Amino acid sequence: MFHNSTNRRRSSRFPLCAAALMLALVRPAVAAPETSASPEPPASEEAWFVVTIRGQQCGYVHEMMRRVGDEVHSESDTQISIRRGEATVKMRMERAYRESLDGRPLAFRAVQTLGAMPQTIEGEIRGDRIFLTTTQQPGASFRSDFAFDPGCRFSWGQLLESRRHGLDAGVEYDVKTYDPSIKTDGPIEMRIRIHGRERVDVLGKPQTLHRLTSSMKLPAGGMTIDSDAWVDDEYTPMITNVDAGIMKMTMYRTTKEEALKRGAPPEMFLETMITSNRDLPRDVKRVKYKLSVKPEAKGKLPDMPDTDMQTFERIDDRSAYITVRRTDWDAMRSTPAKADATPEKLAGYLKASSVCDSDNRQIRRLAIRACKSDDAPTTKADKLRKSITKYITNKGLDVGFATATEVVETRAGDCTEHGVLLAAVARAAGLPARGVGGLVGVPSSFRRAASGPMEYGFHMWTQVYIHDKWVDIDAAMRQTECDPTHIAI
Template sequence: MAILALWIVMMGLLVQREREARRPVDAPPVEWRQPTETVGAAGPAREQWMGVYLNGTKLGYTVTRRQKQDGILRIEAKSHLLLPLQGEMRAVETESLVEVDAAQYMRSFSFTLDSEMQQMRVTGHVEPDRLVLRIESGGTTATRTIPLEKPITVPDALTPILAGSGRLRANTTHTLDLFDPMALAPAKAMVTIGQPEMIEGVDGPIRVLRAEISYKGFRTTAWVTPEGDTLKEESAMGWTMVRQNREDAMKPPEGDPQTDLVYSAAVPTNRVLKSPRQVKFLRAELTGADFSTLSLATERQQVEAAESGIVEIRREVPEAVRAPRLPVTEPQMKPYLAPDLLIQSDDPAIIETARKIVGRESDSWKAAVRIARWVHREVEKSPTVSVPSALEVLRTRKGDCNEHTVLFVALARAAGIPAEIAVGIVYLNDSFFYHAWPRVWVGQWVSMDPTFGQEVADATHIELVHGGLDRQSEIVRLIGRLRVRIIRAEE
């Protein structure tokens, strides 16, 4: 799952900063002559090294090893990335193993993410009509069973599967069922193979097939050989992976990076707001993407028309509604009180921390304010690449808006306050930036922002989705495409 590391990075871009994206810069030419074969216990294996670049700046490498025995294809992948985040370099390493059966479907997989802030391992195996997942993070282990209507594969196996089944041919289109590693759920990918074309190589032009891969609105272009070997891959925001020899791929980045990941995700806008944290009303137009699957219409955010992209946000007044006493027991709120894979609100450490923070307070809104103030005070603001776990954040007390939000939601649910994660954009220093914050139900839904220290989030918080990982992954397809035009702002 080499590309998964880049997807996680993109999810990690839900943080705030202050610069517009740079224009993409070309990566170096492809270094490819003949696939390397090494001898292992299961026989010859094909090895593929690729340098990873962002707008022409090298950030690391990936290596993929494909080996087949007794009809089972094993795809092992490793990546090592040094990521520029808000003036700091963050190291991220991933390892994965996928087994594909003779019918070209996934049998099992494992994925490990290791960063300065998190160690996470996800494993899964396919049983008849279901996928059984095991997630280890923050010192805890959780399992989930996902019903399957059809056999599935994973993103990194798409072109090898098409090649192995004889379907990697020019001018063809294929729809494949796969496992979405970000949302931990099934999804569909469309692969369109175009005409053969030439790409630049160190020894001259190389004839390849161009594959356009569309996946939940996230688009990747890959240049592949007829055998399914990827020589080059490009995706949003200037990410490029280029086939190289082992020595060149493993060369460390030289000098200071010219692109910051957070800067690259900036959403340009047309106006400067002098006091954005004081904005109580915002009218804005969103353009550049399909918003039909997003959660634009909420209690505080009105949509003029689905096709127009015009939204109006009004900052809530929690005091206008009498808050229920703790614990909140309304039946319709049960989903927002339940623990989740990474929101371990039933863990004794989370429960005990919530109890200490809330104390004897029985008013749900006042209790939510106590939790928000505690999270803002206790969690150090630090740029992070992770899939945050509430227990891990409770232990490290570090992170960006993702970490603040997931810990707040877990503590709120443990205290009996319905809460969920909202993801969208927020105005800061002349641009909008991807951001996460919590919503709580205290007689009405109220958006809070413990990262900024806001008891009620200002109206420049434009919500795009709310809910779990399956909903949050919708954001990836917007990065680099979304634009905002501010029509009116009132303090």
């Protein structure tokens, strides 16, 4: 989100990316006529939706579904633009699915353009496994395969599942789907609840629709994304609200002409800052925060993780204490490194992935230049952090969410790019590593007021595993010893 060596503003795009993905996952692409419990797929249908943030149009979704022989093919194209300061960030997510007539997944293709280089992931289901090919740049492909849950359903299969359960108020059921952008090695689970008919306004036109809610928890202890959808009797979504914490997006069914209209994209930097009741000194060692949901907001305060730096203590459903303290690096440096092997549970944090490709040659060379193989883990972590802080020279705002492969090429980005590249070089150097999303104290020069209480903005940094614990380091903020304004979410 921020970088201390520049006067530019930064903002994490995690909630926006997650909300945009949720738009594509919470409903079937288009609806088929309700002729039976297993409706016939449409010969060819399409739908257009306008996407808004805080009432401002920020993009559109275009969806299509058609029958091709004994298969159903569905496609979706989601395009979103936001402003961060003077920069405009554009993101595009394209999905194409192939399914059998009875809803069994066969294959898919996902293209994401969140930075300068599009990333393409193609998947084919063979038996009980899914085989993925990820391409970040021409001639550079990353192949992997995982066990595939036979209960997963794509667009057509989700529609069949919805038909089976019906739209009676009080019905609840679980749906499994799959999207490698969120999780490569397993299903994404959503809980669906039917609430009954409601009178709602759809772009100025009152309609009586069925309301349903969906809850999806992101993997690895991540946030829960909730959505509300209002659908007609044939399951056509007319309104979809997605709540990703700071990011609330609404999608309305409309015409192609209305969906493609362009206006000024919403500003997403200042509007997402959180103000505390006091300022903090730069050298503060420990801070105890009280976090509360605003009185006008719905829902409860989500649980937050306990880490080496922070301890979460719930007060009630809408408030909690979180205590954050600096890691004692002097104590870690004086602790001898253990000679035993890395625990099996950490193996995944050493592997290359499509986003964190630690096998990339440039990334491996960067790791070799930054540290020695026999350096102590604490020394490695410090050297790697400093090398990434220095390596990313174009600290701009116009990158959506670049992979480590893209960042090592462009040397551009803000906190997310610093975080993902640092995780990749750490893995290449033999340190288990992962990204962390949360809040950080905004330097005074970036705040909305020249003086006053501390403000917090959404941010990403890195954790490395040293001496049986995850330790926070932050390349964007130039901190190996992270200050206690870092709150992991």
